[in-house]
Amino acid sequence: MTSTQKKDEIGDFSMNFGPAHPGSGNFGVKVQMQGERVLKATADPGYLHRGFEKLMEYREPMQNAVLSDRVCVLEPLQWNLVHAEAVDYLMNYDVPERAKYIRVILAELSRIQSHFIWYAVMSLGTGFMTGFNVSMGYRDYILDVFNLITGGRVYPAGYICPGGVRKDLPEKAENKILKLLPKIDYMRKFILKENPAWLARFKDVGVLSKEEAIKFGATGPVLRGSGVGADVRRDDPYEVYDELEFDIPVRDEGDGYARYCVGIQEIEESMKIITQAIDRLPKGEVRTPNLKPIVQFRKAKGEIYIRNELSRGEGAFYMVANGEKTPYRVKIRGPSFSHMIPILEYLLTGVDYADVPAIYWSLYQCPADVDR
Amino acid sequence: MFLQFIGAYTSALQMLIGEMMKMKLGIISEVFKNLFKRPMTVLFPEERIEIPERNRGEHKFDIDTCISCGSCAKICPNKAIKMVEAPPEFKEKYPKTYPQVDLGKCCFCALCEDICPKGSLTLTTYVFLATFDKDTTMRNPINVEQID
Numbered sequence: 069m070t071s072t073q074k075k076d077e078i079g080d081f082s083m084n085f086g087p088a089h090p091g092s093g094n095f096g097v098k099v100q101m102q103g104e105r106v107l108k109a110t111a112d113p114g115y116l117h118r119g120f121e122k123l124m125e126y127r128e129p130m131q132n133a134v135l136s137d138r139v140c141v142l143e144p145l146q147w148n149l150v151h152a153e154a155v156d157y158l159m160n161y162d163v164p165e166r167a168k169y170i171r172v173i174l175a176e177l178s179r180i181q182s183h184f185i186w187y188a189v190m191s192l193g194t195g196f197m198t199g200f201n202v203s204m205g206y207r208d209y210i211l212d213v214f215n216l217i218t219g220g221r222v223y224p225a226g227y228i229c230p231g232g233v234r235k236d237l238p239e240k241a242e243n244k245i246l247k248l249l250p251k252i253d254y255m256r257k258f259i260l261k262e263n264p265a266w267l268a269r270f271k272d273v274g275v276l277s278k279e280e281a282i283k284f285g286a287t288g289p290v291l292r293g294s295g296v297g298a299d300v301r302r303d304d305p306y307e308v309y310d311e312l313e314f315d316i317p318v319r320d321e322g323d324g325y326a327r328y329c330v331g332i333q334e335i336e337e338s339m340k341i342i343t344q345a346i347d348r349l350p351k352g353e354v355r356t357p358n359l360k361p362i363v364q365f366r367k368a369k370g371e372i373y374i375r376n377e378l379s380r381g382e383g384a385f386y387m388v389a390n391g392e393k394t395p396y397r398v399k400i401r402g403p404s405f406s407h408m409i410p411i412l413e414y415l416l417t418g419v420d421y422a423d424v425p426a427i428y429w430s431l432y433q434c435p436a437d438v439d440r
Numbered sequence: 441m442f443l444q445f446i447g448a449y450t451s452a453l454q455m456l457i458g459e460m461m462k463m464k465l466g467i468i469s470e471v472f473k474n475l476f477k478r479p480m481t482v483l484f485p486e487e488r489i490e491i492p493e494r495n496r497g498e499h500k501f502d503i504d505t506c507i508s509c510g511s512c513a514k515i516c517p518n519k520a521i522k523m524v525e526a527p528p529e530f531k532e533k534y535p536k537t538y539p540q541v542d543l544g545k546c547c548f549c550a551l552c553e554d555i556c557p558k559g560s561l562t563l564t565t566y567v568f569l570a571t572f573d574k575d576t577t578m579r580n581p582i583n584v585e586q587i588d
């Protein structure tokens with residue numbers, strides 16, 4: 069009676085991958101299974117919804133700068149930057165040159181630590197605990213520097229704020245950052261060591277072709293892993309990126325392995341950017357002169373859509389000001405949304421269940437950013 | 441039973457060694473290197489990592505310099521600051537209202553520190569604030585117990 073069940077007799081059933089699951093973050097996917105095979109996957113967002121867009125309509129820009137940390141836990145400084153740029157534009161602030169360089173240095177450090185987390189969760193999702201531990205350990209060195217500069221390990225509390233940055237770099241911060249680079253490089257080389265288990269889990273898994281990547285609106289390493297060399301830092305430069313030299317890594321394969329290779333190469337490019345930026349770091353003010361902690365937002369009128377290259381892809385703020393103390397409307401465009409809903413659903417159709425976490429994490433998403 | 445367990449254990453070990461042989465030497469050398477490296481963590485209560493001066497921790501309030509302007513209460517994004525009167529026995533000396541911080545609501549953004557015109561409200565590096573009792577999160581402008 070036991071082992072003679074025929075294949076077509078195995079019943080269909082549905083399962084929940086997440087949202088409260090160690091391998092999924094705070095995001096749920098409902099999968100319909102036939103035996104070991106996924107028939108259909110439906111993304112189930114909303115578990116982490118905090119209503120930031122509405123909340124920002126009730127707060128002043130400085131308070132929103134603090135709030136913008138929380139859009140994505142894993143790259144708060146970069147979200148700070150997008151928000152600050154939107155307010156800078158509406159208020160016509162002339163951001164001092166030194167502040168621009170500090171912003172770039174911190175954004176790139178944030179990109180590196182975010183890529184480390186990516187590697188960590190990809191390892192965790194596929195049962196490679198060593199990768200997770202080592203990567204999170206090395207990420208901590210970067211957090212130490214964040215703590216020194218911004219006063220918080222993970223959350224900078226609006227360190228990159230409208231008009232510049234909240235405080236100048238402390239003494240020896242530049243030295244500390246330069247000392248950090250060899251450690252980052254060590255970790256990068258550790259990741260580069262290929263191990264067969266890793267290759268087996270990610271090679272030819274979750275292949276996203278170029279056309280589909282464009283059709284579904286992929287950005288960042290997911291798009292570049294599918295052979296499209298688009299990067300906002302190059303296509304629509306902000307801050308001082310047009311003065312710095314860096315390459316944009318692109319891979320053609322489009323599988324999970326290619327995406328992560330793009331990420332690793334980006335760490336190297338980010339290190340190049342940081343070295344150049346520290347080299348050229350000018351002296352001077354770090355905030356628009358005479359700017360109080362309260363931004364006089366009543367003076368602002370108009371609307372702006374501003375986009376940045378975050379570690380996960382293109383993140384943007386749309387903000388309308390109509391002469392009130394607070395923004396009239398805020399819309400946040402996060403990179404993870406298009407990765408998590410159309411692309412994930414598409415890629416999960418027809419795969420083995422064991423590949424679900426591998427594909428899920430290789431798409432480089434942040435559940436907090438999907439739900440906002 | 442015991443033999444079975446040993447058998448399973450050795451076969452697992454064999455598999456593991458086989459897998460390790462297949463891997464490039466990189467990961468293995470990493471393992472051995474880690475035997476001699478200092479651990480990344482510290483033994484917490486005895487040993488602590490240094491907390492930088494900028495770290496945003498518990499508030500420190502100097503009532504003598506405060507001018508009761510209320511800016512800190514206005515800017516606080518979480519409405520964690522409430523302007524309250526001093527306790528009756530101090531009312532003569534401190535007749536105005538002063539900020540009372542609810543650390544349970546505070547997100548440690550330090551906006552109150554930045555805006556304070558007199559530098560009366562500052563954030564210290566003290567971070568060990570976890571508590572089981574919700575009533576202990578309030579920081580009153582005058583700490584009566586401490587003065588007694």
Ligand code: SF4
Nearest residue numbers: 516546547549550552
């Ligand atoms: S640190 Fe921020 S949240 Fe805390 S009391 Fe001050 S302004 Fe409010």
Ligand code: SF4
Nearest residue numbers: 506507509510512556
């Ligand atoms: S602590 Fe500072 S900001 Fe707050 S009421 Fe006193 S002087 Fe004003």
